[in-house]
Amino acid sequence: MLTADCTSLERIEVPSTVTEIGICTFDGCTSLKVVHLSTVKAVAVGDCAFRMLGEGLKNIGEGAFQRCISLHQISFPTTVTIIENQAFDGDGCLQLVEPRLSEGLEKIGVNSFSGCTSLQHIHIPTTVTSFDWTVFDDCGYHLVIEYSSEVEELLS
Numbered sequence: 001m002l003t004a005d006c007t008s009l010e011r012i013e014v015p016s017t018v019t020e021i022g023i024c025t026f027d028g029c030t031s032l033k034v035v036h037l038s039t040v041k042a043v044a045v046g047d048c049a050f051r052m053l054g055e056g057l058k059n060i061g062e063g064a065f066q067r068c069i070s071l072h073q074i075s076f077p078t079t080v081t082i083i084e085n086q087a088f089d090g091d092g093c094l095q096l097v098e099p100r101l102s103e104g105l106e107k108i109g110v111n112s113f114s115g116c117t118s119l120q121h122i123h124i125p126t127t128v129t130s131f132d133w134t135v136f137d138d139c140g141y142h143l144v145i146e147y148s149s150e151v152e153e154l155l156s
Contacts, residue, residue, distance in 0.1 A: 007031055010070070031070045060087050062109070068093060075100040085109035088116055103127050110134050119143045124151045 010031050062084040065071055072095045076083075081104060088096060093116045101108075101123060107130035113119060114137035124131065124147040131154050136143060 058082065060084060062086055064088075065093055070095050072097060073099075076102050076105065078102040078104040080105060082107045083109055083112050085111055086114070087112045094118060098122065101125055106130065108135050111137060114138050122146070124148070126150050129154065 008031055058079055058081050060076070060080060060083045064084070064087045065074075071088075071093050074096070076099070080102065083101075083105065087109065088099075093113075095118050096113075096116045097118050098121045099113070099119075103125045104127055105125045106127055108124070108128060110132070112135045113122070114134065116136075117138070117140050119136070119139045120142060121144045122136075124145065126148045128147075128151055131151060136145065
């Protein structure tokens with residue numbers, strides 16, 4: 001992969017013409033801070049690839065942002081319905097502060113954000129129907145989790 005282990009890559013803007021991001025494409029991009037794909041209409045993304053999906057995309061796969069240790073911000077389009085297990089590997093996303101989850105998200109996988117020690121605030125959309133507290137294991141005590149009564153019922 002041309003970009004895998006590209007330790008100097010800080011920002012990526014994926015054009016709307018991209019239709020596929022291959023396996024492990026952005027794995028190990030340790031300086032990656034900002035991802036912008038808001039104009040991407042449809043992308044197939046391989047396992048362990050960096051996985052920020054543009055409008056029209058539905059799934060952020062397991063280990064998608066593995067070892068992206070400088071990733072600071074990420075926003076998800078309203079079409080993303082699933083964040084798979086360990087999408088933001090705790091050993092990798094140490095700088096992630098406040099991911100922006102959109103309404104329409106239905107599932108947040110086990111340990112999706114565990115070990116993301118810089119997380120400060122996260123809002124769980126009312127559309128989430130699959131979620132448990134392991135999502136935030138080892139995130140620290142400074143994390144503020146905002147959620148609705150609908151999400152609270154999933155936890156009881």
